[in-house]
Amino acid sequence: MRLSSMPIATQKEAPADAEIVSHQLMLRAGLIRKLAAGIYSWLPLGLRVVRKVERIVREEMDRAGGLEVVLPSVQPGELWRESGRWDYYGPELLRFSDRHERDFCYGPTHEEVITDIARRELRSYRQLPVTFYQIQTKFRDEIRPRFGVMRAREFVMKDAYSFHIDAASLHETYQVMYAAYSRIFERSGLHFRAVEADSGAIGGAVSHEFHVLADSGEDAIVYSNAGEYAANIEAAAAPPPAHERPPAGPAMEKVATPNAHTIEDVCDFLDVPASSCVKTLFVCGDHDNEVVALILRGDHELNAIKAAKLPGIADPLQMATAAQILQAAGSNPGSVGPVGLGCLTYTDLSAANLADFVCGANEDGFHLRSVNWVRDLDETSSADLRNVKKGEASPDGHGTLEIARGIEVGHIFKLETKYSDPMGAKVLNREGKSIAMPMGCYGIGVTRIVAAAIEQNHDERGIIWPAAIAPYQIMIIPINLPKSAxxxxxxETLYERLGRQGYEVLFDDRDARPGVKFADCDLLGIPVRLVIAERGLDAGTIEVRDRRDSDSENIEIDSLDDYLQDRLAVSE
RNA sequence: CGGGGCAUAGCGCAGUCUGGUAGCGCGUCUGCUUUGGGAGCAGAAAGUCGGGGGUUCGAAUCCCUCUGCCCCGACCA
Known part of the structure; x- marks a missing residue:
């Protein structure tokens, strides 16, 4: 492709609302343009990257035995009522009605549609297992779309669904997909980590997420510094207390704590560590205006996912209002505590193991110290309610936990019969009995991979594409083109030859100064730069530069083929 | 949804307080010049100042209203 005939609109300055580096670079390099909040157009260079990712995904899905389909993006609401998600999914589901006032939605995911296909098409265990996949546009009406295509409302996703006769078969395919996902991210040139995960709105029991490691990631992932363990912090089980609860000490006393409203204030005021305090959080219960109290140690963070799974607590988790708290505790936030509470209460395992702790007195401006379970208040139901912390023991018994940031680019689930059961997707088994098919579900954020790749591969000059997903592999930059025949x-000869050899080549034949061309080449992140100049022609050499390196080198023109083959080798 | 902020040329911004009919840098176009890291000179095009309403002789500027966008947001008990 000649740059003279491609309007590449590179920019020196990024739009002010682009926050993270991938978003800025995608705009500056002219890969995408925003149409509305969370809705982006893909320009020619950006689309080429998307297509490259899609190709890798498609090859690996095919290799894993998947069958490609395309399912409608507009789906009847009726189907979603059948699965129960018309009500559960919430405002993220973009809903509308047609001219007959029938409910429809734009698909945020396709379990309902594929399960409908399966129940119509699959009759016998002999047809199983089978895996369908598609690469298609989804729409999720995110509360806060941000970071460009990283968290967009409209995005391209590969979603796959497998159907089985039993759990063993599902497990087998799950493992195959796990391996396929690992290959996809490896081939895309990404540093990633597979982690145990919560399955969220899609549902099901077992799931793993694939995270691209990057500081700008929205998820916290925890992993053992010595063993294999890795999990999303949402799903990471906190280790139970290592020792028995210590015996109770001095009698409970009420102390005035004027103007101390936060754990930090109270700790400073009473000169105790946060780990000897408990905090009491109120969340909404299952029913109107009911609240549930959650007791955690002062130095621990609530894990909303864990809490929302407990009986009696609204899912998704919602904090109580100040008015509800006042009614339940008899005092304002800042002085509330578990002693004498009448509402349903859960205590985190670590908080339940404390003795002689400090908590709010349910009286404005007062706290209690030397509080002890059993002696001063009844024990409550206890559960793991908190996020794990860096340095805690890994659940697999090897090493301690580290915390890193990750961008979720893939997620695989064992759905079991969450959809096939309510929607009646059944087949006859070997015994002639009709059973609901266990299902698996496997997603990859195709467009998010593009952004994640940039987050992980860039420098101050621009993008550094992994060779496998670069929009073009080679940029030819001639020096003083207008003057030197x-x-x-x-x-021209080189451009023509490399193209014939099958390379994807950009030829910067614009009438621009070399500095402009170098800057654009760096910004666009083309892996190999070839500079053609008089001095190299005299010496019989060509100047090559790997985008990852800061310096160029002159190589014999004869060895160019070897260099390119080596540098641009793409695993298949 | 709550809180905060922004909206002026393709991009980045000034001008708004103190009303007088819109400017800077980058980019774009033309010409000359230049050609190894975003050159220089000369000229040019391009803006319903987010929309609507109001005040005023006069509104980017003041008032009301609507819309769009951005950021933050239970971890406090």
């Missing part, structure tokens, strides 16, 4: 001749 030799340079023109050599550049």
């Amino acid at each position: 030799r340079v023109r001749e050599a550049a």
Whole structure:
């Protein structure tokens, strides 16, 4: 492709609302343009990257035995009522009605549609297992779309669904998909980590997420510094207390704590560590205006996912209002505590193991110290309610936990019969009995991979594409093209030859100064830069530069083929 | 949804307080010049100042209203 005939609109300055580096670079390099909040157009260079990712995904899905389909993006609401998600999914589901006032939605995911296909098409265990996949546009009406295509409302996703006769078969395919996902991210040139995860709105029991490691990631992932363990912090089980609860000490006393409203204030005021305090959080219960109290140690963070799974607590988790708290505790937030509470209460395992702790007195401006379970208040139901912390023991018994940031680019689930059961997707088994098919579900954020790749591969000059997903592999930059017939001749010949050899080549034949071309080449992140100039022609060499390196080198023109083959080798 | 902020040329911004009919940098176009890291000179095009309403002789500027966008948001007990 000649740059003279491609309007690449590179920019020196990024739009002010682009926050993270991938978003800025995608705009500056002219890969995408925003149409509305969370809705983006893909320009030619950006689309080429998307297509490259799609190709890798498609090859690996095919290799894993998947069958490609395309399911409608507009789906009847009726189907969603059948699965129960018309009500459960919430405002993220973009709903509308047609001219007959029938409910429809734009698909945020496709379990309902594929399960409908399966119940119509699959009759016998002999047809199983089978895996369908598609690469298609989804729409999720996110509360806060941000970071460009990283968290967009409209995005391209690969979703796959497998159907089985039993759990063993599902497990087998799950493992195959796990391996396929690992290959996809490896081939895309990404540093990633597979972690145990919560399955969220899609449902099901077992799931793993694939995270691209990057500081800008929205998820916290925890992993053992010595063993294999890795999990999303949402799903990571906190280790139970290592020792028995210590015996109770001095009698409970009420102390005035004027103007101390936060754990930090109270700790400073009473000169105790946060780990000897408990905090009491109120969340909404299952029923109107009911609240549930959650007791955690002062130095621990609530894990909303864990809490929302407990009986009696609204899912998703919602904090109580100040008015509800006042009614339940008899005092304002800042002085509330578990002693004398009448509402349903859960205590985190670590908080339940404390003795002689400090908590709010349910009286404004007062706290209690030397509080002890059993002696001063009844024990409550206890559960794991908190996030794990860096340095805690890994659940697999090897090493301690580290915390890193990750961008979720893939997620695989064992759905079991969550959809096939209510929607009646059944087949006859070997015994002639009709059973609901266990299902698996496997998603990859195709467009998010593009952004994640940039987050992980860039420098101050621009993008550094992994070779496998670069929009073009090679940029040819001639020096003084307008004046030098030799340079023109050599550049044209090389451009023509490399194209014939199957390379994807950009030829910067614009009438621009070299500095402009170098800057654009760096910004666009083309893996190999070839400079054609008089001095190299005299010496019989060509100047090559790997985008990952800061310096170029001159190589014999004869060895160019070997260099390119080596540098641009793509695993298949 | 709550809180905060922004909206002026393709991009980045000034001008708003103190009303007088819109400017800077980058980019774009033309010409000359230049050609190894975003050159220089000369000229040019391009803006319903987010929409609507109001005040005023006069509104980007003041008032009301609507819309869009951005950021933050239970971890406090």
